[in-house]
Amino acid sequence: MALHVSDLTPVTTQPVNTRFRRIVTPLPAPQSIAEIERLRRFEPQSMAGMPPILWDGAANFLVRDPYGNQWIDLSSGIVVANVGHANPDVMAAIGRQLDAKRIFSYAFSTQIRRELLERLVKVAPEGLDKAILFSSGTEANECALSLMRKHGLQIAPDKLGILSFESSYHGRTLAAKLAGGPPGIVDGFQRESLFHWQLPPARRARFAWIRRGSGRARHPAGIGGGDHPRVDPRLDDHTASGALHPPVGRVGRSKQRAGGGR
Numbered sequence: 001m002a003l004h005v006s007d008l009t010p011v012t013t014q015p016v017n018t019r020f021r022r023i024v025t026p027l028p029a030p031q032s033i034a035e036i037e038r039l040r041r042f043e044p045q046s047m048a049g050m051p052p053i054l055w056d057g058a059a060n061f062l063v064r065d066p067y068g069n070q071w072i073d074l075s076s077g078i079v080v081a082n083v084g085h086a087n088p089d090v091m092a093a094i095g096r097q098l099d100a101k102r103i104f105s106y107a108f109s110t111q112i113r114r115e116l117l118e119r120l121v122k123v124a125p126e127g128l129d130k131a132i133l134f135s136s137g138t139e140a141n142e143c144a145l146s147l148m149r150k151h152g153l154q155i156a157p158d159k160l161g162i163l164s165f166e167s168s169y170h171g172r173t174l175a176a177k178l179a180g181g182p183p184g185i186v187d188g189f190q191r192e193s194l195f196h197w198q199l200p201p202a203r204r205a206r207f208a209w210i211r212r213g214s215g216r217a218r219h220p221a222g223i224g225g226g227d228h229p230r231v232d233p234r235l236d237d238h239t240a241s242g243a244l245h246p247p248v249g250r251v252g253r254s255k256q257r258a259g260g261g262r
Contacts (some may be wrong), residue, residue: 005050005051005052008028008036008037008052010025010026010027010033011027013025013027020061020062020072021070022068022069022070024067024068024069025067025068025069027069028053028054029053029054029069031066031067032052032053032054032065032067033052035054036052036054053065053071054066058073058077058081058085059084059085060085061073061076061085063085073085079137113133116133117131117132136171137170137171138170138171138172138176139173141171141175141176141179141245142176144243145162145170145176145179146175148240148241148243149240151240151241152239158195158238159237159238159239160194160238160240161195161196161239161240162179162195162196162240162241162242162243163197163199163243164179164180164198164199164242164243165180165198165199166198166200167180167182168180168181168243169245170243174186174189178191178194179196179243180243180245183198195238195240197239
């Protein structure tokens with residue numbers, strides 16, 4: 001069944017009892033409503049975008065509430081649990097770090113950070129020999145957008161453009177919202193004034209390829225298809241880079257999600 005994210009009226013459901021799923025109460029669970037309502041009094045509306053399920057425990061790919069219901073987490077905890085919720089190796093590493101009584105160092109040097117960064121660089125594609133740690137995807141995307149523009153400025157003073165898909169999601173901060181979201185003004189800013197442009201969502205865009213210059217490389221310079229692509233004016237020498245974000249699991253109405261810096 002689909003759960004409306006804002007309506008907390010319990011709906012009677014058919015019981016489910018399979019290997020991984022279990023539904024034994026109406027949804028949302030009547031016992032959870034008071035706690036969810038209390039939480040919503042202290043959080044902005046933007047945090048009420050998920051189905052009204054009160055998480056109580058999670059292991060591997062399963063999420064449970066306190067009332068006997070269990071679901072498969074198709075979002076991997078918004079990709080922070082790709083190795084599984086409460087993964088034993090991750091839990092042990094967190095425990096070791098807590099026992100070491102060294103949980104924060106700001107930008108001062110630590111051996112544990114060097115070890116992690118070294119491992120990240122070893123598995124990164126060739127040419128990516130630096131890494132930096134952030135606490136959220138929004139921060140990482142903000143940094144990526146900044147690096148795109150800095151790289152463009154090294155080539156030309158007006159090479160600042162960021163190209164992304166409409167209705168993509170890159171985070172909640174200003175630059176991240178300017179790179180994604182619906183078309184139009186964002187917090188009073190026109191995307192075009194900051195060299196941010198958007199293409200139709202991936203499901204509606206058909207990209208054609210044309211040759212540029214005398215080289216053999218081919219570049220995505222057209223939208224449409226066939227032998228005579230329509231070259232989009234936004235794909236020009238002002239464009240520093242693009243933002244593409246692969247979708248994660250979502251529920252309810254959703255649009256094609258795209259974004260993630262390169």
